[in-house]
Amino acid sequence: MARIAFVLPVRGGSGGAHSVVQEVTALRALGVEARVLVNRANAPQFAAAYDRFAWVAEGGMGVFDGPKDLALLAAEAEVVIGTTNTSVHSISEALLTMRNSAIRTGYYVQDYEPLFYAAGTSEHQLAVASFALLPNCVYFAKTSWLTGIVQAAHGLDAVRVVPSIDHGLYGPAPRSPGRRVVVAMVRPATPRRAPRRTLKLMARLAAGEFGDVEVVGFGADAEEMEQAGLVTPEGVRMLGRLRQQDVAALMRAADVFLDLSDYQAFGRTAAEAMACGCVALAPRLGGAPDFIADGVSGFLVDTTDADAVAAALRSILSLSESELRAMRYAGLEAVAGFTPVRAAMSEMRALGLA
Template identity: 40%
Template sequence: GLENARRQYADADEMFVGFDGEEDLHARTADRDVIVATHFGTVALVRRLRERRDDFLPAYYVQDYEPFFFDPGASESREAIDSYRAIPDGLLFAKTGWLCDLIGRLHDVPVAKVEPSLDHQVFRAGSRRRKNRGRVRVVGMVRPRTGRRQPLATLRLLDRIQTELAPNVEVLAFGCRQRELRRFAPQRAGRVENLGVLTRAEVADVLGVADVFLDVSSYQAFGRTALEAMACGCAPIVPRVGGTSEYAVHGENAYVIDTTSEEAAFEAVSDLVADRERLHRLQAEAVLTAERFSVMRAAVSEYVTFAAEYAGRGRHVLTVPEDRRPAASSGRPA
């Protein structure tokens, strides 16, 4: 919600506007040309607004394939599946070709492709402030409540890396509080240094002094943290399944692996620890790759998508008056 956004974004009160229910949102968006849901749970709200007025473009920015989040028989899974067709004239769009293709193939609905964003004001390569005496610093995100991120496999792998590759490595984890980690994996929680739950700026600080970012998720619809790591000069190891191909090229700026195999992930890290020249080459290419992405590029791609959709429906081309605030979003920050 808005409080979480305030913790993550210094300008949250300029960027986000809270609302209190459907009536309040209806009033706040009365003069808006586009209203976008960013989570499957709020698509129904945009649909109800559409039923009340027909002079705006209803849209859904699909962040992930959300039916994967739940057991097949769960009510949330059904709601997520239904969200793709919930608004008959709605525009669906996503930031990766993988996600566009998956939804199009499984649900027979078109999904427009827009550009991913990257905030270079926060995530950027600067002076690499290393105090690890030449050791390769490997960082992984551990989120026990998100099974598709394979938190236990990540923790087990980090522990193995620091044990078998010592003294040439240092490992760090972040993404959850220590007490949550102790409940989740009591035998391993104390073996890997855990930095806890971090803000965006704190994540950037950690990535800025890391060498390798490890993501062994079962899949990534996009994998934003890996791209942010690249912008900070960190070589990522990412899953083969999903949308990481938007930025990751195996052996050039990243290692793209089969994350069902712990051995494949361990060998990828071992290879980079043993071959510092290759590691540095990947890091340099990672920074160059990240430069292709920006908040402005993403915003323009979304605007062009909205304008084209508007024009295709015979409406006026969108304009953005200087005194107009951003269109309201009925979901979570992208």
């Protein structure tokens, strides 16, 4: 069977890393010899973060230190896949050290990373250059927004693959009637996740502007909030950084999840919230329209328009119990197909291996 190596030079823990690890697990279950290649500096944390996957300790994780090391590991694979812009640069440098390499390359575009940096900066150029490095590369991404951006900005065909979420962790549960619970994630260190906008709306919610609701936040501990100069609004219950299973439990108990990011290339947390039976409000700009039909399986909004956000929130909170239930079901159905096996199959097809 095919040998696929995902170059993942991260510590692990992020949504993107989770999905790659899940998909590698699924690929291996399908008989594909899939591995992740992690740089030496991040390897110990990565191994610890994913020690529940047996393959991590059984040769499924390769460790490299520099381009020559990576080239040796890459030479054992048929396809080497970059998962971040820096990993694409690492692959390119590794290929330069190899003679007559017949290795194929892929770029799993998990976000359009040039948007992470101001234009003109060294980091921005590095991210843009990642789309000009790999010869005969297969580009794939999990939303039509991402594939569209890669095509529109770089004239490169990109294949849309199926996203995956961990349905073993994120699943629905019966909800007790009563006061509605609105949950939002606050990420002080990531401005595009709009922590200030989110806190502002949470403050309005907690003050009762949208009715009697319970408002819960997560994603930042008190120290992070203080460092960023942010204050938890009165009446908001801030739970700090949560483990995945605690996020899932919170979503199962909540009615509404708010993602007011400037844009979302995919919208993983919204999809996971929907898998738990939460109704999600997500940015229209980005990948969420792939799985949220506005007003049917969730809500889409121009998050930079405060009035539009407020109007959408009023719509959600004015839904009757039966309307809310119908929307929950539609949301559950919309993300039910986001399984690691389907994701793995779609990646194999994108790479011409299935």
